[in-house]
Amino acid sequence: MPSSLQFDIVATAGPARRARMHLPHAAVETPVFMPVGTQGTVKGIPQDALDELGVQILLGNTYHLYLRPGVETVRKMGGLHGFMSWERAILTDSGGFQVWSLSGMRQLNEDGVQFRSHLDGSLHSFTPESVMEAEIGLGADIIMAFDECTEYPAERERARQSMELTVRWAQRCKKYFEEHKHEVPWAPGSGLRASYEIENRKSKIENDSVPSIQRPVNDPIADYRLPITDYQSLFGIVQGGMHPDLRKECAQRLVELDLPGYAIGGLSVGEPRHLTREIVESTLEHLPKDKPRYLMGVGTPEEIVAYAGLGVDMMDCVLPTRAARHGLVFTSEGKVNIKNARYAQDEGPLDPNCGCKVCARYSRAYLRHLYATGEILGQVLNSVHNLAYYLDTMRQVRQSIELGEFRNSFPVSGLRI
């Protein structure tokens, strides 16, 4: 399969890469952090705020969207882009990780996984083919192959069997995808493409919606609208537990499938952080340099910087929004637990070095009050700030790579990961 995704590396700094990834709905500047919109919403943040924050690509969870509202509903609305009114890029995971985390409620065999819904206990099954069908219906720009997330710890033999299953499933995913990729809701000639541009509901996204303070020179937000490819891109997921040789073998066998991009999965499943880093570093060596490399489910602000430094191009994590809802905010001066009584009369912003709308307008005292009184607005504002902090961090990483200053600006060695 010739790669339908265009990935142009514009600068490097050591193993770190600064690239532009052309997708049907947007050109994405990498390294990129992808906010998680599990159920078709980045929790608590309206889409116009995501526009303003400069979010280029967000992640949807196939498992959750399959259960509610159901793939067919989303497909009829022109896919996830139409359903949630989001014009930029989207990636969907395959549900492999979610189904894995159901543990006691699932049964796995060669064909796929039977599982019970966490909502009502109803019985469902995912196979590589059914997941591809779902992800095509959801219509993200990038879709992930259905994999088995190997538990931690796992003995070599168990990890090998699991890894080999993931490879066989990836082959089945590719076969189904190639035969059905034209069924994506926004495919040429599908007739559905315009369905998310309903006359009375035109999106307000504009290219200049990112304030200049947040838009560094040489890092323009995607101004590219016309598709280079009219189909989705299927990424493979490297498994293999904590065994570098199995990771290598998995990577090599997936690379034979000539997919347009590869992810590293099965990490942050309970292993110590130094092991995560070792596996990432050793796996990256075996992934093609000319294709995007995605590290799934990572991480803290320090981690996303460090992994970008190692050559990871894409990352996602629920941490910024989940922490925000629990009153934990990330700042240039460290973490702030906004529920702390010491902030009760603190007139300063969350982060004096942050240019986001929350820091421009509200005091710590006010945000502490909102948290203490259980007001929704507290969750909303903390989430906007944390996401702004993550996205700003990634903008700085991109700028640093362009300037060849990466290691100076971000001393990876000093980060405990």
Place this chain on the structure above:
Amino acid sequence: MPSSLQFDIVATAGPARRARMHLPHAAVETPVFMPVGTQGTVKGIPQDALDELGVQILLGNTYHLYLRPGVETVRKMGGLHGFMSWERAILTDSGGFQVWSLSGMRQLNEDGVQFRSHLDGSLHSFTPESVMEAEIGLGADIIMAFDECTEYPAERERARQSMELTVRWAQRCKKYFEEHKHEVPWAPGSGLRASYEIENRKSKIENDSVPSIQRPVNDPIADYRLPITDYQSLFGIVQGGMHPDLRKECAQRLVELDLPGYAIGGLSVGEPRHLTREIVESTLEHLPKDKPRYLMGVGTPEEIVAYAGLGVDMMDCVLPTRAARHGLVFTSEGKVNIKNARYAQDEGPLDPNCGCKVCARYSRAYLRHLYATGEILGQVLNSVHNLAYYLDTMRQVRQSIELGEFRNSFPVSGLRI
């Protein structure tokens, strides 16, 4: 007391009035609907969204703010304006209604009310003087006198005693306020005025922040910034139960105090709607025509139109935001219960005749999904729409009065109130 508040009537249509009310923080175009920001936030709506919606004045609850974060904290931040970073006008109620609704947890005598906090059962007391002290510390543009809300039903003698207590308390409120009004956090020479304009946290409010689509000709959002008066305005509250003669006597005795504005309280406490209307109509006759008249706690979209038609200038209600959080949205085509399964694949906006940001971008299907999955964003977006609907309704009322077309556009007789 010479009125420190300037109230300029610019047009009338029968008893309905179109006026401009000059307050320290804004000129407010009336009739006006005031969104309720109980705990220093209009639930679920960021302040910049309130700016964009064209909110001119919002309401804060003294009872809630007194308990959390406490008056002293708010005062130190420059008052409620500084604390919540809101540059336009604010009105605070007196806590009379909240304390009344605690029923079993309060004891009332001539001096004031002892009550237990609904949060932790701790004992507190409100007197006319202590409430004035609190409202001066909160620093709203308009503050309400401490009153006793008479229960429904109430016999004549009980209603008379209660009304007379409210009058005596109003006298005490006026006395305390006159002696202490210079203590307002933003008073000339207080040194605190600038405290809510902290260098690193400049408000982003701009005069042109209301999109032209939402700003009818002849109804500019307050572009008036310099204060005519540097003090707050104290309004009295007319009580008297459902007895028109007691309402009349209360109104006349409060008018003797020569306050800058008057409210009608003690309604929507369980009485039938036709009685509410009768009391409002008969009470309005006894309030000065050249001063603002505020009907507290009202109401549905139909009611705010109808009462504006009777000559009410100000109204407030939690209904638009509370209903929104429960999935009930108001539209030009009637009420929509967004949780209804019939909207699961409805691609249309909440209201095809609404120009708000929610209707411009999101489908009923998406909003139904957000509600069904318990996502915060559903509450946020429904609240923004409902508030937009209320504010647009009031803009149309103002325009109609200016054009002398009020009864044509809003056939009050057809509204069941």
